[in-house]
Amino acid sequence: MDWLAALGRGGLAVSARLGRANLLMLAMLGGLAELVRRPRLLLEQLMSVGVLTVLIIAVSGVFVGMVLGLQGYYILSRFGAEATLGVMVAASLVRELGPVVTALLFAGRAGSALAAEIGLMKATEQLSGLEMMAVNPQHRVLTPRLVAGILSMPLLAALFSMLGVYGGWFVGVGLLGVDDGTYWAQMQSQIDWYEDVGNGVIKSVVFGVVCTWIAIFQGYDCVPTSEGVSRATTRTVVHSSLAVLGLDFVLTALMFN
Amino acid sequence: MATRLSRHGHEVPAQHHRLITSPMSRPPPSEDILVRIRGLKFYRGQRAIFDGVDIDIPRGGVTAIMGPSGTGKTTLLKLIGGQLTPDAGTIEVDGQEVHALSTRELYRLRMRMGMLFQSGALLTDLNVFDNVAYPLREHTKLNPSMTRKLVLMKLEAVGLRGAHQLMPSELSGGMARRVALARAIALDPMMIMYDEPFTGQDPISMGVLVQLIRRLNDAARISSIVVSHDVAETCEIADLVYVISNGKVIESGSPQALHEGGGEWTRQFMGGLADGPVPFHYPAPGLESDLFGESA
Amino acid sequence: MSKTRQIEIWVGAFIAAGFLALFFLAMQVSNLGTVNSGDSYTVLARFDNIGGLKVKSPVTLAGVEVGRVLDIYYDAEDFRAVAVLGIYSQYDTIPDDTFAKILTAGLLGEQYVGLDPGGSEQVLKEGSEIAVTQSALVLEEVIGQFIYGKAQEGAN
Numbered sequence: 001m002d003w004l005a006a007l008g009r010g011g012l013a014v015s016a017r018l019g020r021a022n023l024l025m026l027a028m029l030g031g032l033a034e035l036v037r038r039p040r041l042l043l044e045q046l047m048s049v050g051v052l053t054v055l056i057i058a059v060s061g062v063f064v065g066m067v068l069g070l071q072g073y074y075i076l077s078r079f080g081a082e083a084t085l086g087v088m089v090a091a092s093l094v095r096e097l098g099p100v101v102t103a104l105l106f107a108g109r110a111g112s113a114l115a116a117e118i119g120l121m122k123a124t125e126q127l128s129g130l131e132m133m134a135v136n137p138q139h140r141v142l143t144p145r146l147v148a149g150i151l152s153m154p155l156l157a158a159l160f161s162m163l164g165v166y167g168g169w170f171v172g173v174g175l176l177g178v179d180d181g182t183y184w185a186q187m188q189s190q191i192d193w194y195e196d197v198g199n200g201v202i203k204s205v206v207f208g209v210v211c212t213w214i215a216i217f218q219g220y221d222c223v224p225t226s227e228g229v230s231r232a233t234t235r236t237v238v239h240s241s242l243a244v245l246g247l248d249f250v251l252t253a254l255m256f257n
Numbered sequence: 258m259a260t261r262l263s264r265h266g267h268e269v270p271a272q273h274h275r276l277i278t279s280p281m282s283r284p285p286p287s288e289d290i291l292v293r294i295r296g297l298k299f300y301r302g303q304r305a306i307f308d309g310v311d312i313d314i315p316r317g318g319v320t321a322i323m324g325p326s327g328t329g330k331t332t333l334l335k336l337i338g339g340q341l342t343p344d345a346g347t348i349e350v351d352g353q354e355v356h357a358l359s360t361r362e363l364y365r366l367r368m369r370m371g372m373l374f375q376s377g378a379l380l381t382d383l384n385v386f387d388n389v390a391y392p393l394r395e396h397t398k399l400n401p402s403m404t405r406k407l408v409l410m411k412l413e414a415v416g417l418r419g420a421h422q423l424m425p426s427e428l429s430g431g432m433a434r435r436v437a438l439a440r441a442i443a444l445d446p447m448m449i450m451y452d453e454p455f456t457g458q459d460p461i462s463m464g465v466l467v468q469l470i471r472r473l474n475d476a477a478r479i480s481s482i483v484v485s486h487d488v489a490e491t492c493e494i495a496d497l498v499y500v501i502s503n504g505k506v507i508e509s510g511s512p513q514a515l516h517e518g519g520g521e522w523t524r525q526f527m528g529g530l531a532d533g534p535v536p537f538h539y540p541a542p543g544l545e546s547d548l549f550g551e552s553a
Numbered sequence: 554m555s556k557t558r559q560i561e562i563w564v565g566a567f568i569a570a571g572f573l574a575l576f577f578l579a580m581q582v583s584n585l586g587t588v589n590s591g592d593s594y595t596v597l598a599r600f601d602n603i604g605g606l607k608v609k610s611p612v613t614l615a616g617v618e619v620g621r622v623l624d625i626y627y628d629a630e631d632f633r634a635v636a637v638l639g640i641y642s643q644y645d646t647i648p649d650d651t652f653a654k655i656l657t658a659g660l661l662g663e664q665y666v667g668l669d670p671g672g673s674e675q676v677l678k679e680g681s682e683i684a685v686t687q688s689a690l691v692l693e694e695v696i697g698q699f700i701y702g703k704a705q706e707g708a709n
Contacts, residue, residue, distance in 0.1 A: 040557075043557075043560060043561065043564055044560060046564045046567065046568075047560045047563055047564050050564070050567050051563045051564060051566075051567045054567060054570070090582045094578060094582065094583075120381075121381075124376050124378060124381070125374040125375070125376050125378035126378050126379070126380055126381070128335070128340060128374065128378065129372070129374055129378030129379075129380075129437075130380075131338075131340055131367075132338050132340070132367055132370065132371075132372040133367070133368075133391065133392045133395065133440075134364040134365070134367040134368045134392075134395075134396065135391075135392075135395055136364075152567075152571075154571070154575075155567065155568065155570075155571025155572070155574070155575070156571070158571055158572075158574035158575040158577075158578055159570060159571055159574045161574070161578055161582075162573075162574040162577045162578060162582075163574075165581075165582055184581065187582055187583075188581070188582070188583065188584055189584060190584075191582050191583040191584060192583060192584055192609075193579055193583040193584055193585035196583060197578045197579060197582065197583045197585075200578075201575070
C-alpha cells in the first residue's frame, strides 16, 4: 500500500510541476510584445546564451567531425567506398550529431548558467523586488532568455555541423588522401537540402525550446536557497539531456521514416 | 485573559487580541486607515501561517509588526503587496481591495508601494545609479538629465550619492539596504514596507537605518510598515506595534504600553527573556527518567 | 568602446557566423546549390511497372541529369503507374517520340529514368506524354524467365 501511495504522490508532484511549467511558458509568451519594444534585452541575452556558448560548440564540432572522418574512413575503405566519406560525415552531422550534441552542450553550458542565474535572482529576492516595482519579472527577465535560447540553438547547431564537415574534410582529404572533389560532390548529390538540412534545423529549434524552457523553469521553480539552486542546475542538465535524447528519437521517427 | 501559549497555535484561547492603551502612548498620527486587513487566513500546506488576523495600519505613521522568527511576517508583506493570495479574508490598501484588482490595477497600486527586502534585492548586474534609476526609467518618461537629478537626490537622502558608480557586490550589507531604500522611494510612494530592516546590521548601520526610516516617514509623509523582531530598534521608531505569534495578533498598542502592560508572553518577547510562557526546554520527559530510566 | 557596443558587435558576429553556417550547409553540403531550382516543365510517362523508382529520382538523357521525378501515382483506369517527370526548362529540344525506360545505377543501385531521344521534329512540351516506355527490370521476373527458358530447352 505504501508504494502505491508513494507512486500516487510522485505522479501528482510530476503533473503539478508540468502544469507549473506550462503556465510559466504561457506567461513568458505573454511577454513577447514587450520584448519587441525592448530589443536591447534580447541582445544582452543573445550575448550570454549564444556568444558565450560558441567556443565549446566550435571546438567540439571540429573534433567530432575529425573523429567521424577517421572512423568513417576505416569502415568505408573496407568496402572500397571511401568516396562516400563526405556523405557519411555530413549526413551524421546534419541529421543527428549537429542538433543533438549541440543541445547537450548547450544544456551543460548555457542551460545550467541560466538556471543558476534565475535561481539566484529568486533566492536574493530580485524577482520579488521587480514584482514590487510593478515590473513583471516573467516578462522582463524570463522571456528574453527564452527567445535568445530558441534563436541561438539552430545557429549553434549549424556552426557545429559546418565545422564538423570541415573537420572530416581535414582528416579525410588532408590526412588520408580521399579526393577533394569526390568528398564534396558525393556530399552534394546525396544530402538533400530540405530532407536533411531542413529537418536538422527543425530539430535544433525544438531542442532550443525544450532546453531553454527546462533551464528557465528549473531556475524559476527552485527552492530559493543555495542548495535549491545547485539542485536546479543539476536537474537542468539531467532533464534537458534526457528530453533531447528522447525527443530526438521521436523526431527522427517522424521525419525520416 | 489567558495569553499562555502552547506550541500549537490553535490552542491559543484568546480570539481577540488585547488592545492596550495607556495615557503615555503616542496617539496614531491620524485616524485615516491606509491598510485594512480583515479575517486574514493563509495556509502553507496544512500549517496555518495566519489564522484570522485583523490589522489596521494608519496613514502617516510607523507601524511595526513584531513576532518571533517563522511567524510569517514577510509573508504578511507579500500578501499586502499582492504577491501572495490569502486563503480567506480581505486586504485593502488605500481603499482598494488588493486581491480583487486586475493585474494592471495591481501594478499601478504597486507603483505607490515601496518595499525594502531583507537582502536589498538589488539587481546584481546594474550599478547603484542604474538600480535606483530602474523604476524611474520603467514607469516614467523623464529625460535622462531629469532622471539623473532625481536619482542623485534619492541617493543623497540615504547618504550614498558618492557611491553611485559602485556595483552591488561592492557594497556592505547596510549600504545595499540604503541603496534599496533609495530605489524604493524613487517613485515617491505613499508607503514603504520594510522587511527585517535591522537584521544582520552592525550597530552603526542599524542606527543609520533607524534614523532614515523615521526621517523618511516624517519628512516625506510616507507611511511605514516595519516587520521585525529587533525589539529595541523597532520600538524606538514605531508609533504602533502589532505582536503576532502562531498566526494570530496577540496584542497591539504603542511600544510603551506593550512594555508596561503587555501580557506575560509579550513581556517575554519584548524583554528577550529566555524562559517564560515560551519554555526554554523543548517538551521532553523528565531528565531523570531520560537519563536513568529504561531506554526507549 | 562602450560595453553595449561591444555586446552588439559580438552578437552581430555570432548571428552572422550562424547564418553563414546555415548558408554553407545549404549550398556546399546539400544539393540546394546544384538543383536547377524552379523552372521545369512536366511530362508524363506511363509504365507497366516502375520497380523501385521514387519521387526525386533523377531523369537522365545520355547520362546527363535533365530532370527529376516529381510524382508517381497509379492510374486505376489502365492499371499502370504514371510518373510525372519534371524536365529542366533549358532542355527544351527533346523530341516527342523519345523513349523512356527505368534503369538501375549499378547492379543494386538506385533506379532512375533514362531517356532515349527519337527522331521527331516535334519536341516535348508541358503536359506531353511519352508514348513508348520500358518498365523496370524486376529481378524475380528475370530469373523466373531464365528458369522457364531453361526448362523449355530441357523439354525440347
